[in-house]
Amino acid sequence: MQRRVVVTGIGVISALGHNWCEFWRALREGRSGICPMESVDRALLRFQNGAEVRGYDASRHFDEKEIGLLDRFAQFGVVAAREAIAAAQIEWTPELREETAIVTGSCVGGQTTQDDGFINLYRNNIPRVNPLTIPRTMENAAASRISLETGVVGPTYTVSTACSSSNHAIGQAFWMVRSGAARMAIAGGSEAVFSLGFLKAWEAMRVVAPDTCRPFSRDRRGLILGEGGAMLVLEPLESAQARGATVYGEMVGFGMSSDAFHITQPSPDGAARAMRAVLADAGLQPEDIGYINAHGTGTIANDATETTAIRKVFDAHADRLAVSSTKSMHGHTLGAAGAIEAIATLLALRDGVLPPTANYTEPDPACDLDVVANVPRPCPIEFALSNSFAFGGLNAVLAFRRAD
Amino acid sequence: MPDQELTERVRGIIAATQHVPKEKITADSTFQELGIDSLDGINILFAVESEFNINIPDDAAQNIKSVRDVVEGIAKLIDGRDGQAAVRA
Numbered sequence: 001m002q003r004r005v006v007v008t009g010i011g012v013i014s015a016l017g018h019n020w021c022e023f024w025r026a027l028r029e030g031r032s033g034i035c036p037m038e039s040v041d042r043a044l045l046r047f048q049n050g051a052e053v054r055g056y057d058a059s060r061h062f063d064e065k066e067i068g069l070l071d072r073f074a075q076f077g078v079v080a081a082r083e084a085i086a087a088a089q090i091e092w093t094p095e096l097r098e099e100t101a102i103v104t105g106s107c108v109g110g111q112t113t114q115d116d117g118f119i120n121l122y123r124n125n126i127p128r129v130n131p132l133t134i135p136r137t138m139e140n141a142a143a144s145r146i147s148l149e150t151g152v153v154g155p156t157y158t159v160s161t162a163c164s165s166s167n168h169a170i171g172q173a174f175w176m177v178r179s180g181a182a183r184m185a186i187a188g189g190s191e192a193v194f195s196l197g198f199l200k201a202w203e204a205m206r207v208v209a210p211d212t213c214r215p216f217s218r219d220r221r222g223l224i225l226g227e228g229g230a231m232l233v234l235e236p237l238e239s240a241q242a243r244g245a246t247v248y249g250e251m252v253g254f255g256m257s258s259d260a261f262h263i264t265q266p267s268p269d270g271a272a273r274a275m276r277a278v279l280a281d282a283g284l285q286p287e288d289i290g291y292i293n294a295h296g297t298g299t300i301a302n303d304a305t306e307t308t309a310i311r312k313v314f315d316a317h318a319d320r321l322a323v324s325s326t327k328s329m330h331g332h333t334l335g336a337a338g339a340i341e342a343i344a345t346l347l348a349l350r351d352g353v354l355p356p357t358a359n360y361t362e363p364d365p366a367c368d369l370d371v372v373a374n375v376p377r378p379c380p381i382e383f384a385l386s387n388s389f390a391f392g393g394l395n396a397v398l399a400f401r402r403a404d
Numbered sequence: 405m406p407d408q409e410l411t412e413r414v415r416g417i418i419a420a421t422q423h424v425p426k427e428k429i430t431a432d433s434t435f436q437e438l439g440i441d442s443l444d445g446i447n448i449l450f451a452v453e454s455e456f457n458i459n460i461p462d463d464a465a466q467n468i469k470s471v472r473d474v475v476e477g478i479a480k481l482i483d484g485r486d487g488q489a490a491v492r493a
Binding site: 046204205206208210221222262263264265300301 | 449450463466
């Protein structure tokens with residue numbers, strides 16, 4: 001028997017603040033967290049702006065030993081998970097710990113740790129690398145730490161599918177809870193991208209905007225990288241009701257696909273297949289969807305391709321649904337993107353306010369959708385999708401429903 | 405540097421990065437004719453930047469779609485032609 005699955009806890013740390021309330025306040029005001037980067041020497045880079053988590057003091061969240069064990073990316077995952085778990089007011093029992101799953105996503109893991117270690121090795125001629133480099137760098141560091149802290153001993157793992165990582169993670173967790181394979185799940189993702197070596201690699205890809213992120217706008221010049229973490233607590237509707245938990249929204253579907261087309265160029269067919277798959281999984285018709293939180297990176301290729309894909313799937317209804325990219329405010333957080341945007345989507349449904357596409361200046365005929373330009377829109381909606389399409393052609397889409 | 409010499413060096417770079425015979429690459433070849441996609445193009449520009457010790461801005465890179473575009477782009481950067489300041493790495 002398939003269970004209905006609801007979200008009973010959410011947590012976010014991002015350029016828009018250190019908790020989900022601050023995050024949502026910024027989104028519903030259309031306020032962007034994109035600023036000149038402070039954590040690296042900008043003189044060494046062609047692009048200057050990023051969506052950094054400002055004012056983050058690790059010692060407010062972790063003791064010194066923990067900080068030694070956790071890269072910034074893992075810390076963000078743990079901070080978000082703690083917030084989500086506290087919001088869900090979970091009362092742990094030995095049985096619940098055994099039957100809870102943790103699934104996280106990360107694209108590159110402990111990039112900053114790796115960069116620091118290699119600077120010592122290659123540049124400073126220090127022949128020893130910190131012995132904690134491996135546990136700090138591994139993509140599953142956040143999942144493992146959350147398991148250690150909560151005592152959860154059920155299925156725990158990490159998915160790494162570039163920019164789709166946390167949508168794949170949340171989707172898998174959703175399926176486990178829906179099928180009864182898990183009684184509860186903590187799912188999401190985290191990323192910390194601001195290390196010089198990694199930023200130089202993005203610079204070489206020539207997809208980062210020199211100004212800001214302007215998804216779907218004719219003068220868009222690329223993406224803006226961001227960092228952060230976001231986690232959701234998923235559980236069956238029945239158990240949430242039985243324990244009187246606050247329900248932030250319902251998760252109703254997960255769809256995925258692979259382009260099998262090109263390692264970096266997106267394909268409208270692959271993206272369309274993932275959106276059709278999520279509709280089928282949720283038992284929805286295209287006409288049911290009122291809002292799509294787009295992948296919307298702000299690159300020339302993604303936004304035009306995503307528009308084509310949405311038109312393929314939704315046909316005439318594409319002109320009646322709203323689409324926005326919140327990456328214009330929290331940046332592209334790679335492996336955390338799906339989780340951060342899932343929470344934006346859930347809160348948009350809950351409050352009946354669509355977060356806008358910020359920094360939008362002029363329409364692009366290749367992106368002729370209703371993109372909720374710059375100004376949040378009050379709009380009651382029942383069903384929404386959240387898209388993630390990754391380099392490597394791997395697509396994952398989530399479907400949510402407003403709570404009853 | 406004369407354009408002819410530049411063209412020769414660019415043909416060599418494209419041949420090496422794309423693993424195609426240099427004879428197939430002419431001064432008039434477009435990337436499309438040579439089967440060069442956007443990712444290949446980025447790779448070629450990376451090799452060009454290293455060879456000539458220049459930085460090609462993203463906006464200029466976006467408009468480079470042929471051998472001639474590459475040659476003209478390099479010429480602008482190393483000679484400061486067209487009034488554009490040379491950008492050295």
